[in-house]
Amino acid sequence: MVDILLGLQWGDEGKGKIVDYFAKDYDVIARFQGGPNAGHTLYVGDKKIVLHQIPSGVFHPNTVNLIGNGVVLDPITLKKECDLVASFGIDLKKNLFIAERTHLILPTHRALDKAAELSKGEQKIGSTLKGIGPAYMDKTGRNGLRVGDLLDKNFTTSYIKLRLKHQKLLDNYAFNEDITAWEEEFFEALEFLKQLNIVNGEYFINEQLKAGKRVLAEGAQGTMLDIDFGTFPFVTSSNTISAGVCNGLGIAPQKIRDVIGVTKAYCTRVGGGPFPTELDNATGEELRKVGNEFGATTGRPRRCGWIDLVALNFACMINGVTKIVMTKADVLDAFSELQVCTDYNMNGKISREIPFRLERLKVDPVYKSFPGWNKPSSAAKTEAELPDTMKTYVEFINQYLGVKVHYISNGPGRDQLIRVS
Numbered sequence: 001m002v003d004i005l006l007g008l009q010w011g012d013e014g015k016g017k018i019v020d021y022f023a024k025d026y027d028v029i030a031r032f033q034g035g036p037n038a039g040h041t042l043y044v045g046d047k048k049i050v051l052h053q054i055p056s057g058v059f060h061p062n063t064v065n066l067i068g069n070g071v072v073l074d075p076i077t078l079k080k081e082c083d084l085v086a087s088f089g090i091d092l093k094k095n096l097f098i099a100e101r102t103h104l105i106l107p108t109h110r111a112l113d114k115a116a117e118l119s120k121g122e123q124k125i126g127s128t129l130k131g132i133g134p135a136y137m138d139k140t141g142r143n144g145l146r147v148g149d150l151l152d153k154n155f156t157t158s159y160i161k162l163r164l165k166h167q168k169l170l171d172n173y174a175f176n177e178d179i180t181a182w183e184e185e186f187f188e189a190l191e192f193l194k195q196l197n198i199v200n201g202e203y204f205i206n207e208q209l210k211a212g213k214r215v216l217a218e219g220a221q222g223t224m225l226d227i228d229f230g231t232f233p234f235v236t237s238s239n240t241i242s243a244g245v246c247n248g249l250g251i252a253p254q255k256i257r258d259v260i261g262v263t264k265a266y267c268t269r270v271g272g273g274p275f276p277t278e279l280d281n282a283t284g285e286e287l288r289k290v291g292n293e294f295g296a297t298t299g300r301p302r303r304c305g306w307i308d309l310v311a312l313n314f315a316c317m318i319n320g321v322t323k324i325v326m327t328k329a330d331v332l333d334a335f336s337e338l339q340v341c342t343d344y345n346m347n348g349k350i351s352r353e354i355p356f357r358l359e360r361l362k363v364d365p366v367y368k369s370f371p372g373w374n375k376p377s378s379a380a381k382t383e384a385e386l387p388d389t390m391k392t393y394v395e396f397i398n399q400y401l402g403v404k405v406h407y408i409s410n411g412p413g414r415d416q417l418i419r420v421s
């Protein structure tokens with residue numbers, strides 16, 4: 001049986017914390033897409049950890065973690081992260097596995113990402129510059145190098161061939177940064193990667209399933225950043241939605257049980273692109289301050305706004321969400337009045353659908369107002385201790401979406417998650 005946990009907004013919903021919390025109930029945690037553009041935060045004791053490549057179950061010694069074929073892997077980031085995780089006494093030989101079909105991010109992919117973004121000027125995506133787009137382009141363009149290729153004696157020749165191709169592209173962009181230091185680090189990291197458990201991911205996971213093991217597929221980014229269904233072109237380069245699990249891990253759709261969608265109690269976005277409920281004012285500033293909304297990967301300030309039920313409803317539909325986890329409810333403690341976007345007003349046309357090319361339309365969100373709870377909620381341990389006004393807010397969302405919030409997160413800590421009925 002496979003459950004999926006993924007983001008319903010524009011990423012950073014708190015997936016890392018929730019996966020870490022649920023990991024004890026699973027035998028395998030598997031990343032199925034994305035790469036080091038992800039930054040998943042969790043706490044081990046009082047130590048804050050941000051994971052980019054390794055699944056968020058890694059701090060549970062009895063949970064196996066798989067980096068699936070749908071991921072793009074930066075060996076340099078992976079090595080640094082492995083060193084960090086190992087410093088907590090985690091035996092990566094025992095609990096980290098990497099699919100041989102996983103595509104590698106090369107230093108020139110990072111350079112190409114940077115060059116492409118620079119050339120876009122005002123229209124830039126706001127990429128994390130980790131080489132994600134170029135690495136996925138080489139996958140679909142059938143040029144990329146994969147983890148399994150490392151064991152091939154011709155790897156270096158293939159690398160040089162691809163590097164030359166990339167150099168020609170970089171010349172077109174007039175990109176002339178020196179990447180020699182990145183390359184040195186890259187080759188060192190490849191030697192490290194070769195020592196890890198490289199497996200045939202699709203057999204690995206299906207054997208686990210045959211043995212009755214429970215798998216949690218951990219999404220990166222969020223539904224509105226999906227390459228097909230997100231706010232294209234302001235998206236990432238992978239399928240972040242539940243459908244991405246089948247081709248990102250090699251499992252059949254009928255193995256999937258729950259799709260757990262994570263949303264903040266409000267909304268954020270980092271990078272460019274449309275964001276109808278964005279608050280470019282003091283309230284947005286307050287959300288950023290109270291919610292500490294700064295990117296876990298890039299440190300950039302996140303754009304903040306009210307919860308958008310039009311977008312959430314779309315995300316529930318596309319993913320087949322069966323359960324919702326609402327995070328950062330405590331951040332709304334500070335507000336006396338809350339707004340929930342129920343409809344989009346596009347030049348007088350009221351709609352509950354996400355239009356094609358949202359960024360080209362002027363969207364005025366239609367809001368329903370709710371009283372805030374005006375009291376601290378982060379000390380609550382049970383549903384009974386949560387403010388009634390918070391329950392009213394959540395109940396409205398449940399009714400609108402037709403999918404229930406099953407958990408409310410009221411702080412970043414491991415113990416700040418409340419099951420609600």
Ligand code: GDP
Pocket residue numbers: 007011012013014015016017038039040041042291295296327328329330331409410411412413416
């Ligand atoms: P992810 O990419 O979806 O894993 O999310 P990030 O780690 O990028 O961002 C979520 C941030 O919110 C992290 O700093 C978490 O520690 C923090 N966080 C998660 N849940 C809560 C919560 O319920 N309340 C508060 N205040 N912070 C939270």
Ligand code: IMO
Pocket residue numbers: 007010011012013037038039040125126127128129130132133219220221222225234235236237270271272296
């Ligand atoms: P997690 O897993 C938030 C955004 C970038 C940019 C766009 C494309 O932590 O939720 P890319 O580097 O993929 O080419 O960037 O997507 N983005 C994210 N935003 N959380 C993420 O991951 C993101 N990963 C990419 O800011 O707008």
Ligand code: MG
Pocket residue numbers: 011012013038039040041296297
């Ligand atoms: Mg993040």
